[in-house]
Amino acid sequence: MADATSQNWAAVDALLADTLVGHDPALDAALMAQQAAGMPDIEVSAVAGKFLHLLARMSGARRVLEIGTLGGYSTIWLARAVGAEGRVVTIEAEAANAAVARESIDAAGVGAQVDIRVGRAADVLPTLVGEFDLVFIDADKESNTIYLDWAARLGRPGTVVVLDNIGRNGDILDSESGDSMVQGTLNALRMLGSDPRFDATALQTVGVKGWDGVALAILR
Ligand code: DHB
Numbered sequence: 001m002a003d004a005t006s007q008n009w010a011a012v013d014a015l016l017a018d019t020l021v022g023h024d025p026a027l028d029a030a031l032m033a034q035q036a037a038g039m040p041d042i043e044v045s046a047v048a049g050k051f052l053h054l055l056a057r058m059s060g061a062r063r064v065l066e067i068g069t070l071g072g073y074s075t076i077w078l079a080r081a082v083g084a085e086g087r088v089v090t091i092e093a094e095a096a097n098a099a100v101a102r103e104s105i106d107a108a109g110v111g112a113q114v115d116i117r118v119g120r121a122a123d124v125l126p127t128l129v130g131e132f133d134l135v136f137i138d139a140d141k142e143s144n145t146i147y148l149d150w151a152a153r154l155g156r157p158g159t160v161v162v163l164d165n166i167g168r169n170g171d172i173l174d175s176e177s178g179d180s181m182v183q184g185t186l187n188a189l190r191m192l193g194s195d196p197r198f199d200a201t202a203l204q205t206v207g208v209k210g211w212d213g214v215a216l217a218i219l220r
């Protein structure tokens with residue numbers, strides 16, 4: 001049996017991506033453009049991108065809200081799920097990132113489905129009108145509870161809410177952590193567990209992005 005090392009997690013992840021996801025010129029180009037622009041490689045993995053895409057299709061999502069566009073990688077996965085009449089509204093704080101994402105999304109052929117709103121999500125969210133069928137939260141972890149609150153306000157019973165990066169290499173075990181991202185993540189998990197608007201669970205993940213995880217909720 002292979003040892004449970006981060007190297008082997010990544011190798012298995014690559015095998016799964018090769019076997020189940022394949023390679024796609026538009027997605028590969030989006031990653032290249034993101035890297036060339038100096039953005040960090042913190043986009044979702046290929047298997048996670050397809051997971052989001054399938055969740056959107058399984059739930060029949062036509063209106064998707066994404067908080068945290070980065071280079072548009074997950075945005076493209078989501079946009080491919082909503083159909084010709086569907087829309088993804090995606091919020092990005094950095095105008096330079098949004099410009100790169102816009103090009104990649106257009107080049108992927110889903111430009112008509114994607115509305116990028118540039119600004120701090122806490123400022124943009126109050127300007128949006130629901131209802132959204134699926135909300136993917138993948139931005140600054142410190143604001144996760146604010147984003148969950150907006151997801152609940154802009155959704156409807158049955159809306160799917162996905163929150164990225166809930167594992168943080170196990171750092172969430174340290175409830176006294178001085179890392180504000182860990183505290184933001186812990187607060188979000190507590191909210192998902194206690195706020196009656198959500199019915200939630202979470203899965204840890206290992207792979208090319210290390211040891212992390214994703215929370216999944218439905219709005220009551
Ligand atoms: C970080 C953010 C992410 O959205 C992610 O997927 C991984 C890491 C971060 O800010 O550290």
Ligand code: MG
Pocket residue numbers: 042043044138139164165
């Ligand atoms: Mg993330």
